[in-house]
Amino acid sequence: MRYAKDTRPNGVTNKEAAELLVEALPWIKAITGKTIVIKYGGAAMVDEQLRADVMSDIVLLKCVGVNPVIVHGGGKDISREMERSGIPVEFIDGQRVTTEEGMEIVRTILAGKVNQQLVRALNEHGNFGVGVNGVDGGTIVAAPVSEELGRVGAIKRINTDYIEDLIAADYIPVIASVAIGDDGGYCNVNADVVAGELAGALGAAKILFLTDVDGLYMDFDDKSTLVSRLAVDEAQKLVDDHAISSGMIPKLRSCIAAIHGGVEGAYMVNGTMSHSILIELLTRSGAGTAVYNEGFDGETLPQNIGNFASKLLVNAHRMR
Numbered sequence: 645m646r647y648a649k650d651t652r653p654n655g656v657t658n659k660e661a662a663e664l665l666v667e668a669l670p671w672i673k674a675i676t677g678k679t680i681v682i683k684y685g686g687a688a689m690v691d692e693q694l695r696a697d698v699m700s701d702i703v704l705l706k707c708v709g710v711n712p713v714i715v716h717g718g719g720k721d722i723s724r725e726m727e728r729s730g731i732p733v734e735f736i737d738g739q740r741v742t743t744e745e746g747m748e749i750v751r752t753i754l755a756g757k758v759n760q761q762l763v764r765a766l767n768e769h770g771n772f773g774v775g776v777n778g779v780d781g782g783t784i785v786a787a788p789v790s791e792e793l794g795r796v797g798a799i800k801r802i803n804t805d806y807i808e809d810l811i812a813a814d815y816i817p818v819i820a821s822v823a824i825g826d827d828g829g830y831c832n833v834n835a836d837v838v839a840g841e842l843a844g845a846l847g848a849a850k851i852l853f854l855t856d857v858d859g860l861y862m863d864f865d866d867k868s869t870l871v872s873r874l875a876v877d878e879a880q881k882l883v884d885d886h887a888i889s890s891g892m893i894p895k896l897r898s899c900i901a902a903i904h905g906g907v908e909g910a911y912m913v914n915g916t917m918s919h920s921i922l923i924e925l926l927t928r929s930g931a932g933t934a935v936y937n938e939g940f941d942g943e944t945l946p947q948n949i950g951n952f953a954s955k956l957l958v959n960a961h962r963m964r
Contacts, residue, residue, distance in 0.1 A: 668926040675925060676709035678849035679811065681907075683839035683898075684716045684762070686856040688915030695765055698854070701921040702816065703769040711811045714766075714818045715842060717835030718758035725749050738894065739789070739796050742832040747795040750832045754820040755779075762818050774815045778823040779830065781806025784838060786823035786831040797823050797831025799838070802845040840898035844905015851902045852924065852932075853895050854915030859933030860896065864889055873934045876903045899935040910935040 682702065688694045702712045719740070723733045726749055734741040742750060755777040766773035778784025783806055786797030810817045819842070821835040836853065843851040862869040874882075879900050882888050888896065892912075899910035913920045913932035923931040 671926040671928075672708050675705075675849060677711075679711040679713060679846050680705065680925070681713045681715060681839055681843040681846065681848045681851040681902075682921065683836055683851065683853045684714050684915075685719075685835060686854055686915050688854045689716065689718075689758075689762075690720065691916075694916060694918065695762075696768075697918045698915065698921065699762075699765045700769065701919055702766065703772060704922065705925070706772060706814075706816060712816050713807065713811070713842070713846065713848070714762065714816065715821060715835055715839040716754075716758060716762060716818065717821050718754050721753045721758055722750055725753055736793060738890075739793055739834070740832065741793055742795040744795065744829075747830050747832060750795075751777075751822055751830060755822050759818060759820045766816060766818065772814075772816045773818050774810055775820070776807070776810070776817050777820040778833065778838070782824060783807060783819070784821075784823035784833065784842075785826055786833050787826045788829075788831060795825070795830060795832055797825060797833045799823065799833060799841050800826055802841055804842075804845050807842075807846065834894065836894050836898040837901075840901040840910075841905065843902045843907045843910075848902075848907050850909045850911065850925070851899070851907055852911045852913050852921060853898065854920070855895065855912055855932075856914070856916055858914045858917075858931075859912045860888065860892055862888065871933050873936065875938050876900055876935055877938070879935050896935070903935060903937055908936070 684698065688698050702714065705712050722740070726733050726746060729749060731743070731746050731749065732741075755775075759775045759777065763773040763775045776783065778786075782803050784799060785801045785803070786799050788794070789796050789798050807817050807819070819838070821833050821838040823831040823833045825831045839851060839853065858870055860871045860874075861867070862871060879896055883893055883896055883900070886893070895912055899912070902910045911924055911932050911934050913924050917923075917931065920931045
């Protein structure tokens with residue numbers, strides 16, 4: 645025998661639970677059938693519980709008809725493996741110096757270890773995840789930036805056919821930021837840059853960058869300066885004027901690139917907070933900093949609910 649009070653987690657009443665679902669409904673309607681790119685990194689990728697929370701959030705999005713696409717890096721794991729292999733860990737202007745030998749470690753760690761860890765965690769909920777890197781299907785083509793940086797690449801073009809096929813088949817692509825070089829080699833490309841460029845190429849509705857902070861602060865030491873929303877022109881001015889911390893500039897640049905690529909909204913979200921993805925996408929309050937184009941209200945309803953959502957609706961009708 646079980647008492648009714650034991651079925652309500654953390655003291656949440658039935659009425660409160662229902663109100664949460666009602667609040668989420670218009671936001672679910674607004675993103676159903678759309679593609680959302682999630683750049684996954686930081687503590688949310690390293691901490692086992694946070695990783696489980698992120699994966700459950702992403703599967704929930706899939707279950708309501710969203711098409712999630714995950715892009716990831718793995719900088720800490722790469723640095724550790726380079727140190728073990730006796731390869732110097734060196735950065736120039738925030739970019740990892742990547743020799744030919746170092747590139748082999750990048751490929752092994754990103755496309756092998758980290759990618760498969762994430763796919764396995766995702767597939768705890770069902771066989772949704774498919775591990776991909778930019779070499780697969782010629783998805784990401786890059787060119788080395790300079791001799792000084794070695795195999796660090798700048799994106800030249802993105803071919804979305806393979807990723808779109810996976811989405812159409814109702815899989816969740818998990819993409820490692822390794823690219824095929826236009827010289828026939830391999831390139832190490834910043835995962836934030838890959839996510840921003842890919843979101844635009846896929847025609848994604850939104851992109852989320854998981855970070856280890858609550859969002860963009862005008863002054864990180866003053867927590868009252870957390871920015872909730874800013875237009876893309878305002879974001880560009882902050883970058884041009886170097887008015888924010890250097891660590892946030894690459895992410896803000898990637899947000900700007902995604903918006904210019906046609907993405908409706910870009911969001912910097914604290915991945916160390918459990919279920920921050922759902923809070924940002926399915927509640928009015930949100931959970932981070934949003935960058936948007938002027939005139940976008942964030943509540944545009946989808947024109948096509950998508951194949952996966954159609955199946956859900958068919959099942960719902962059968963159960964009536």
